[in-house]
Amino acid sequence: MKILALDSSGMTASVALMEDGQLVADYTVNYKKTHSQTLLPMLDTIVQMIGLELESVDAIAIAAGPGSFTGLRIGSATAKGLGLALDKPVIEVPTIYGLANNLFDTEGLIVPMMDARRAQVYTGICRFRYHRLEVVKEQCAVSVEELVRELNALGEKVTVLGDGVEPNRSYLSENLTVPWAEAPGHLNRQRAAAVAELGSVYYSEGKYVSAAEHSPEYLRVSQAEREQAEKGRSMREMEEKSARLRPADYGAGDSYED
Known part of the structure; x- marks a missing residue:
């Protein structure tokens, strides 16, 4: 194969x-x-x-x-x-899960972290059991604060990897109460x-x-899609506000058109 x-x-x-x-x-x-x-x-x-x-x-x-x-x-x-x-x-x-698979048979929890911007990371929690990758928490986009709270609650040692570790290293050091380590450089991407x-x-x-x-799994909409949605929402709000106006809302010198 x-x-x-x-x-x-x-x-x-x-x-x-x-x-x-x-x-x-x-x-x-x-x-x-x-x-x-x-x-x-x-x-x-x-x-x-x-x-x-x-x-x-x-x-x-x-x-x-x-x-x-x-x-x-x-x-x-x-x-x-x-x-x-x-x-x-x-x-x-x-x-x-592909990232987690870099650390085959590592003991404890494996936590890939990809920088998702907007104060979030793409992450998930995995472990190896009987030499097979097991998903503890499905991949998702969350804040580092939420991820750390969950890892502390699980109470197991953790290995982190991915480009989301570096910008959050200080926070992890200060707030993770469980033993943790970073994957070595040849396995962390x-x-x-x-x-x-x-x-x-x-x-x-x-x-x-x-x-x-086949289609990719983005987990959340892109910035361009968010901006387009916000623009559309603003336009709808303006249209709704305009529709609510009546001739009585205008002064003597104002005009009103349907």
């Missing part, structure tokens, strides 16, 4: 191929370039380096969100395009290899969709 995996959900761009449980190729770049510049060239490099025939893959695994809205769109469009062209299914791996491994588990369990059915 061959699983081609893509992850562009955060700053990191990553492509990997797993065949029969073995990692064949893994190309990961954590640098300030847009994924539209990196993802397809990285895939092409892997294809050339190992002589991969894309038609031979069984499925395409994608870090399906949450994460950067632009990054998710690029990754999902790439996975969907490949799936449609090759007639292959898409395995939707939640980004947070998104990796398509971890997505491929978890994707192979999902595939064996029949957890995949057709390429046409």
